[in-house]
Amino acid sequence: MPYEANSILLQVTVACTWNKCKFCGMYEYPFRPSPVSEIEADLQEVARYGTSADRVHLVGANPFALSFAKLRDLADMIHKYLPQVKSIGGFGRITDITPKTDEQLKELRSLGYDGIIIGAESGDDATLEFMNKGFKTKDTLEQLQRLERAGISYDLNHMNGLAGAGKGKFHAMASAELYNKLHPRIINITELNVNAGSALEKEIQSGNFQEPDLAERLEEQLVFIENLKIPTVVYFFPNNPSGALVVGAFPRDKEKVIKNLQNALTRN
Numbered sequence: 181m182p183y184e185a186n187s188i189l190l191q192v193t194v195a196c197t198w199n200k201c202k203f204c205g206m207y208e209y210p211f212r213p214s215p216v217s218e219i220e221a222d223l224q225e226v227a228r229y230g231t232s233a234d235r236v237h238l239v240g241a242n243p244f245a246l247s248f249a250k251l252r253d254l255a256d257m258i259h260k261y262l263p264q265v266k267s268i269g270g271f272g273r274i275t276d277i278t279p280k281t282d283e284q285l286k287e288l289r290s291l292g293y294d295g296i297i298i299g300a301e302s303g304d305d306a307t308l309e310f311m312n313k314g315f316k317t318k319d320t321l322e323q324l325q326r327l328e329r330a331g332i333s334y335d336l337n338h339m340n341g342l343a344g345a346g347k348g349k350f351h352a353m354a355s356a357e358l359y360n361k362l363h364p365r366i367i368n369i370t371e372l373n374v375n376a377g378s379a380l381e382k383e384i385q386s387g388n389f390q391e392p393d394l395a396e397r398l399e400e401q402l403v404f405i406e407n408l409k410i411p412t413v414v415y416f417f418p419n420n421p422s423g424a425l426v427v428g429a430f431p432r433d434k435e436k437v438i439k440n441l442q443n444a445l446t447r448n
C-alpha cells in the first residue's frame with residue numbers, strides 16, 4: 181500500500197492461510213509463519229542500521245491470522261528492538277478476527293496493532309460465495325464492528341467489477357450499503373483482474389462468468405462513490421479504468437471524484 185511507504189516492512193508470514201479466492205493467483209505455495217529466530221534477526225538488523233520510523237507493516241497475505249499469543253509475543257519483540265514503534269499493521273482476513281476474543285483484540289490494540297488492511301472486496305453475498313471468499317457480508321459487519329469496539333482502526337479493500345458483467349450497479353450499491361454501516365479509515369478500490377491459471381479464468385472459459393467492460397466498470401465506480409455516505413479516505417489503485425492512483429478525502433472530495441468519473445464515462 182502506498183501509504184505504508186514509510187513503515188518498516190517486517191516479514192512474519194509467507195502466503196495466505198485461505199488461498200482459495202477464485203480471482204487470486206497470488207500464491208502457489210502454502211502459508212508459513214516465519215521462524216521466530218528469523219524475525220528477531222531482522223529486527224536486530226533494523227535496530228543496528230537505525231531508523232526513526234514509528235510504524236511496522238507486517239508482510240504476508242494475512243499475518244493477522246497468527247494467534248493472539250504469537251501476535252502478542254511479536255509485538256513485545258518489536259518494542260524490545262525498536263522502542264520508538266507506536267503502531268503495527270498488516271493484512272488480515274475477516275476470518276482472522278473471529279477466533280480472537282474481545283479482550284484479546286483490546287490487548288492487541290494496547291500493544292500497538294492498528295490500521296489493519298482487510299480484504300472485504302464486496303457487499304454482496306452471492307458474489308462473495310461465487311468467488312469463494314470464505315465469509316459472508318454479515319461476518320464482515322460483525323467482525324469489523326468488533327475491531328471498532330476494540331479501538332483497532334482498519335482499511336477495507338474493495339474490488340470493483342467483482343460481481344461480473346451486468347451486475348456492476350447492483351454490486352456498487354450493495355457494497356456501499358454495507359460499508360456505510362462501518363467506519364473504515366481508508367477504502368482501497370482495486371479492480372478485478374483475471375489472472376492466468378486462476379479458478380476465475382476457468383469459470384470464464386466455462387461460460388460461468390463474464391468480465392464487465394470498461395464503461396460498466398466506470399459506472400460501477402461512479403455508483404459506488406455516489407452511494408458512499410461515510411467520512412473516509414478513498415484510494416483508486418492504478419489498475420482502475422482511469423489508469424492512475426487517485427486519492428480523495430470524503431466527503432470533501434466526493435463531488436470532484438464524481439465529476440471525474442462522469443467525465444471518464446462520457447469519453448468511453
Ligand code: SF4
Nearest residue numbers: 196199200201204241
Ligand atoms: S485474495 Fe487474499 S484471502 Fe483470498 S486467496 Fe488471495 S491472498 Fe488469500
